[in-house]
């Protein structure tokens with residue numbers, strides 16, 4: 001299947017976890033992929049995996065929260081690829097703490113990465129999308145942005161704001177044929193959730209009708225759907241992929 005033949009995608013946080021799964025799934029569907037990660041090493045490793053699939057890949061090390069670094073790298077990305085069809089804002093972090101104990105640094109780091117990072121990358125490519133009169137923006141949010149979670153007020157705020165951002169961008173860019181949608185994953189097996197102890201994992205699984213965590217590939221499949229030519233009338237939506245946890 002080549003649902004994304006010759007499309008160019010930028011995936012942030014592509015070095016591991018969900019971002020890596022999206023980057024590889026896109027390549028398997030025929031896309032050429034720009035892997036953005038904090039470290040050159042992780043970005044290059046995934047880019048090499050993509051080249052082994054016969055697709056073009058580029059590796060860029062950039063901190064998504066650094067506005068001027070993102071602007072500079074967006075320029076370099078476009079020089080390298082010549083166009084951009086799909087942007088996946090996936091880079092994200094957690095710094096969990098109860099509100100009473102949460103530091104300003106924990107709040108700022110999470111908001112700057114999860115929310116400002118998406119703003120930085122989306123803004124950097126908006127002119128390109130508008131000129132092309134096409135483009136797909138896919139923001140990786142979280143079910144926590146829909147329902148909240150004790151100990152994650154910073155993370156929940158960043159993800160809920162990302163949903164508001166997605167809907168506003170969708171309204172602004174729709175007249176140019178550009179879509180913006182969000183995916184809200186439930187609990188997915190990645191390094192982010194590997195830190196949870198068995199007791200916490202058990203209590204989460206008790207709340208998931210499918211009684212298991214999802215895989216990064218489950219999210220990648222939703223990201224393919226939102227990037228396909230045939231979903232071009234769907235914008236401003238939140239696709240929840242969580243084994244039925246939030247409905």
Ligand SMILES: NC(=O)c1ccc[n+]([C@@H]2O[C@H](COP(=O)([O-])OP(=O)(O)OC[C@H]3O[C@@H](n4cnc5c(N)ncnc54)[C@H](O)[C@@H]3O)[C@@H](O)[C@H]2O)c1
Nearest residue numbers: 013015016017018038063064091092142185187188190192
């Ligand atoms: N794993 C889950 O259960 C889950 C659930 C809901 C949403 N999400 C979201 O999915 C996304 C990916 O999460 P994951 O589970 O794959 O996490 P992960 O920690 O395995 O991977 C996150 C990736 O983002 C990159 N990253 C983090 N900060 C960055 C920055 N400032 N600049 C550039 N890259 C940066 C990391 O280097 C890493 O490659 C995140 O936005 C996360 O909030 C994850």
